[in-house]
Amino acid sequence: MRLVAEKLSGERGGETIFSDLDFVIAMGGALLVTGPNGAGKSTLLRIIAGLLAPASGDVRLEDSGSFPDLQSACHYLGHQNAMKPALSVRENLAFWQAFNGEPRKDIDEALETVGLDGIDHLPFGYLSTGQKRRIAIAKLLVSHRPVWLLDEPTAGLDKVSEGRFAGLMQGHLAEGGIVIAATHLPLGLEGAQELRMEGRG
Numbered sequence: 625m626r627l628v629a630e631k632l633s634g635e636r637g638g639e640t641i642f643s644d645l646d647f648v649i650a651m652g653g654a655l656l657v658t659g660p661n662g663a664g665k666s667t668l669l670r671i672i673a674g675l676l677a678p679a680s681g682d683v684r685l686e687d688s689g690s691f692p693d694l695q696s697a698c699h700y701l702g703h704q705n706a707m708k709p710a711l712s713v714r715e716n717l718a719f720w721q722a723f724n725g726e727p728r729k730d731i732d733e734a735l736e737t738v739g740l741d742g743i744d745h746l747p748f749g750y751l752s753t754g755q756k757r758r759i760a761i762a763k764l765l766v767s768h769r770p771v772w773l774l775d776e777p778t779a780g781l782d783k784v785s786e787g788r789f790a791g792l793m794q795g796h797l798a799e800g801g802i803v804i805a806a807t808h809l810p811l812g813l814e815g816a817q818e819l820r821m822e823g824r825g
């Protein structure tokens with residue numbers, strides 16, 4: 625499996641945000657996308673996830689095994705956590721597991737892994753900012769998708785949770801997964817490629 629971007633360009637509101645990006649990420653590889661606010665990091669992740677169309681160029685998954693296309697192989701963790709505030713933690717994770725398919729960890733195990741077992745019955749909306757992020761991370765664990773697209777994944781996490789999440793990403797890479805993360809913070813992924821987006825100043 626290999627994620628390939630060729631001459632990839634993105635635009636927002638009719639303006640070109642970035643153009644002609646080329647990169648290849650092999651199984652077990654990570655790409656850190658860095659750069660100032662507004663440089664286009666989130667736009668790039670959304671294009672890879674299939675949530676926005678590229679302005680030109682192509683991004684694809686080669687040798688994708690049982691996944692028919694790149695979009696179906698991606699977990700997308702955006703700035704928003706994509707959980708319903710009135711549903712319980714367990715109901716939210718059960719929804720995502722059914723929606724994404726390919727069950728991996730069960731919900732109790734995923735909650736234990738992010739250190740939040742015991743709050744499964746609470747409405748998601750009651751949780752603290754960092755707890756919400758950790759539940760969104762648990763979503764990555766309840767279904768198997770080989771490509772993790774992470775937008776500022778550690779924003780709002782305390783040090784212990786940051787370290788735990790670094791371990792989860794390393795485990796995912798060790799199993800042959802791919803990680804692409806937009807970040808302003810070090811993520812503990814030694815050996816990752818870096819794509820520096822400069823923005824328009």
Ligand SMILES: Nc1ncnc2c1ncn2[C@@H]1O[C@H](COP(=O)(O)OP(=O)(O)OP(=O)(O)O)[C@@H](O)[C@H]1O
Pocket residue numbers: 636637641659660661662663664665666667668806
């Ligand atoms: N729907 C939209 N219409 C027009 N412009 C947009 C739209 N969404 C984003 N933009 C612009 O596109 C540019 C890139 O935004 P993007 O969110 O990709 O940047 P980023 O690198 O992720 O920034 P940050 O570090 O602040 O998260 C910004 O100038 C932003 O204002």
